[in-house]
Amino acid sequence: MKSSQNTNKKKTVYIYIFLLWILPIMDSLNGFINGGGNENGLSLGIVYRFVIVIVSIFYWLIYGINKKYLIYFFSLCTFLVISMGINNGADSFSYLTLLFKLVLPIIIIITIDSLAKKKLFRKEYLxxxxxxWTIIFPLTLLLAYVLGIGFSTYGDGTSMGGRNVGFKGLYFAQNDISYIIDILYLYVMNKIFKHVSPRTIFEYLMVLSSSLLMGLKGNYLIIILITIAFLLKYESSLSRNFQKILLFMSIVLSILAFISFFTNEINQIIERWQYFYNKNGLISFLTSTRSDRLAPTFSWLFANYGIVGLLCGSGYNYTNIVISKFIEMDLFDIILQLGLIGFIFVYGFYVKLYLNNRNVVFYSTAFLLTLLISTLSGHVFETALSGVFLGVICSGLIISEEKKI
Incomplete structure (x- = not known):
């Protein structure tokens, strides 16, 4: 009888694993249906994530939740409701959607941790x-390109001459999928340096090709830094020499093959970089003009809200009045929206999670890389696609058994 109950419990957990597994498929379908996706209105992507939240809360009710998590989550939601009340405006629904995305990865982390403590969610599931995902995410990009049904990374007039540059498949935001590809590259590098096999080489080529295809300078920089870091890490290990040679050959062959197949696309990417470098200068070019938005936005915040704005934020207001968009650097966007109090609520949760579990090999490194990417490029803590992925990465900190030696 008891064995039968345990089996049924595991079957219910498989539902959650399946919901997470279909992430790249659902977001690609969402983009296909909505012509690139719609993050602010009711869409397949939003409905999909709403289902994840409902199932998560169901697990909380059935299997229980740690009291500390419950107190934290209730306090966070209370603060967010107050923030919405204070900063109520014409874009209230957009702000609500944004806050939903902000809370989503936290819900996933709490759910997986609660299930793991009941021995219902194991490291093997992660x-x-x-x-x-190492296979499916690159496939959604590469197959879409081959079938000619995806979207350009830059094709809305932001490129030189309004040209279509790069390729992001059917995904809504290129920075979201770029972040995921960065972490998957770290993951497959970790695998390939442990054991070289036809599968790991294939996974590596898939992820690297997807990265090159997108045409994002930030993505390229992260890929280069990860590669250098791994090569330096195993510099003194003679037993790794063969793997390093194979990896180096894979990188060179992948780049050469990519250049031969996508010469026109590469030329367009380089021309776009040259155009914006000459137009904006080095710092603005490297940050994609994000740095230019900081000074006027914070000046507006202090002028209109004073110390209260610094503590509690301005909600969604700064995106309409000052710059007509986000800063696109998560750390600053969260401070502008929720103030220092909200910043402590959100970042405090993640930092504490890391500090309590920082000896986990891959996931601790992935978390630090996540903080770097979210601060420099944004689109991690407050976006739908990255949010689900972030929830799984942070869950790996909690339940992974692989520790540093």
Whole structure:
């Protein structure tokens, strides 16, 4: 009888694993249906994430939740409701949607941790998700390109001459998928330096090709830094020499093959970089003009809200009045929206999670890389696609058994 109950419990957890597993498929379908996706209105992507939240809360009710998590989550939601009340305006629904995305990864983390404590969610499930995503995410990009049904990374007039540059598949935001590809590259590099096999080489080529295809300078920089870091890490290990040679050959062959197949696309990417470098200068070019938005936005915040604005934020207001868009640097966007109090609520949760579990090999490194990417490029803590992925990465900190020696 008891064995039967445990089996049924595991079956219900498989539902959650499946919901997470289909992430790249659902977001690609969302983009296909909505012509690139719609993050602010009711869409397949929003409905999909709403289902994840409902199932998560169901697990909380059935299997229980740690009291500390419950107190934290209730306090966070109370603060967010107050923030909405204070900063109520014409874009209230957009702000509500934004806050929903902000809370989503936290809900996923709490759910997986609660299930793990009941021995219903194991490390193997995370490994299954990461191994699957290493194939599925690149496939959604590469197949869309081959079929001619995707979207350019830059094709809305932001490129030189309004040209279409790069390729992001059917995904809504290129920075979201760029962040995921960065972490998957770190993951597959970690695998390939442990064991070289036809599968790991294939996964590596898939992820690297997807990265090159997108045409994002930030993505290229992260890929280069990760590669250098791994090569330096195993510099003194003679047993790794063969793997390093194979990896180096894979990188060179991948780049050469990519250049031969996508010469026109590469030329367009380089021309776009040259155009914006000459137009904006080095710092603005490297930050994609994000740095230019900081001074006027914070000046507006202090002028209109004073110390209260610094503590509690301005909600969604700064995106309409000052710059007509986000800063696109998560740390500053969260401070502008929720103030220092909200910043402590959100970042405090993640930092504490890391500090309590920082000896986990891959996931601790992935978390630090996440902080770097979210601060420099944004689109991690407050976006739908990155949010689900972030929830799984942070869950790996909690339940992974692989520790640093």
């Amino acid at each position: 490994t299954f998700l990461m191994n699957s």
